Amino acid sequence: MAKIGFIGLGNMGGPMAVNLVNAGHSVKVFDLSDAALEQAQEAGCQVAESARQAAEQADFVITMLPADKHVQAVYLGEDGLNKVLGKDTLAIDCSTISAETARKVAAGLAEEGIRFIDAPVSGGVAGARAGTLTFICGGEAAAVENARAVLNDMGKNVFHAGESGAGQVAKICNNMLLSVLMAGTAEALQLGIAHGLDAKTLSEIMLKSSGRNWTLEVYNPCPGVMANVPSSKGYEGGFLVDLMSKDLGLAQQAALASGAMTPMGSLTHNLYRSWAQLGHGQEDFSSIFKYVQPKSK
Numbered sequence: 001m002a003k004i005g006f007i008g009l010g011n012m013g014g015p016m017a018v019n020l021v022n023a024g025h026s027v028k029v030f031d032l033s034d035a036a037l038e039q040a041q042e043a044g045c046q047v048a049e050s051a052r053q054a055a056e057q058a059d060f061v062i063t064m065l066p067a068d069k070h071v072q073a074v075y076l077g078e079d080g081l082n083k084v085l086g087k088d089t090l091a092i093d094c095s096t097i098s099a100e101t102a103r104k105v106a107a108g109l110a111e112e113g114i115r116f117i118d119a120p121v122s123g124g125v126a127g128a129r130a131g132t133l134t135f136i137c138g139g140e141a142a143a144v145e146n147a148r149a150v151l152n153d154m155g156k157n158v159f160h161a162g163e164s165g166a167g168q169v170a171k172i173c174n175n176m177l178l179s180v181l182m183a184g185t186a187e188a189l190q191l192g193i194a195h196g197l198d199a200k201t202l203s204e205i206m207l208k209s210s211g212r213n214w215t216l217e218v219y220n221p222c223p224g225v226m227a228n229v230p231s232s233k234g235y236e237g238g239f240l241v242d243l244m245s246k247d248l249g250l251a252q253q254a255a256l257a258s259g260a261m262t263p264m265g266s267l268t269h270n271l272y273r274s275w276a277q278l279g280h281g282q283e284d285f286s287s288i289f290k291y292v293q294p295k296s297k
């Protein structure tokens, strides 16, 4: 049983913190949203008045925040955790942010003798609720080993991708590929539908053919083909277009910095950005299916 400080109780962090409580850990939480704090309290978490208070004397601090600026501010900002964490605390950031910021935070904390790993996740809200997330870690091998004591209570797989920032690089590679698969699947389905095919039949054909992929297996973007996926629930919940757009921006930054060629990633970045601009940022990312719907003649 560990003492855990958990900061950021959104769609992902909320259920992750609850799984830690259910596993028997003592979890002190902080979020800017009172509603999120209330929900966590009802599930058995202790509520703190600040990120610092949540983190004090914790064995592990876990952050699950929207983007780079939030993570940097929580760890290295004016009231940053770098001034309160002990040398025995392991800080684990599960947010998806740039590898550059992850390395910057790791270096800033290392100056105070505090250990930090980046551990972004794959598996979405359903995986966060079910405790089946995949953690993709970057940092010292020994720290990743220590982190397993809590990561295993929120997920099924823990990978060590490499040094500090490597978890974030692996995560954006995965999400860039996912965006290409989703956009490609959406347009293939729309093409078939435009020619009178039944979306369910076409999905079954492609699932048994060389176009088979994760979106067809578990996350079909066409409403009504699968039950209990965002497309069949008005594209609500799931993984937001705004967040996918952010991740694809991170992938493009990483590509520019390294000289890697990512023409497909660049295309999906622009597709998702413009879909968000058109007002769909808060819908699930499978809603790109509607973007490629042909105009009725």
Ligand code: NAD
Binding pocket: 007, 008, 009, 010, 011, 012, 013, 030, 031, 032, 033, 036, 051, 064, 065, 066, 067, 070, 073, 074, 094, 095, 096, 097, 121, 122, 123, 124, 125, 238, 239, 240, 243
């Ligand atoms: P979210 O917007 O639902 O939650 C973020 C939470 O952080 C909010 O409750 C917000 O109030 C809180 N917050 C912001 N600044 C804070 C601060 N300074 N102190 C305390 N709390 C603060 O986002 P989410 O969907 O939970 O995603 C979190 C991260 O996980 C993102 O980086 C996202 O890209 C990544 N991610 C999301 C999914 C998904 O399916 N939603 C999947 C994998 C990874």
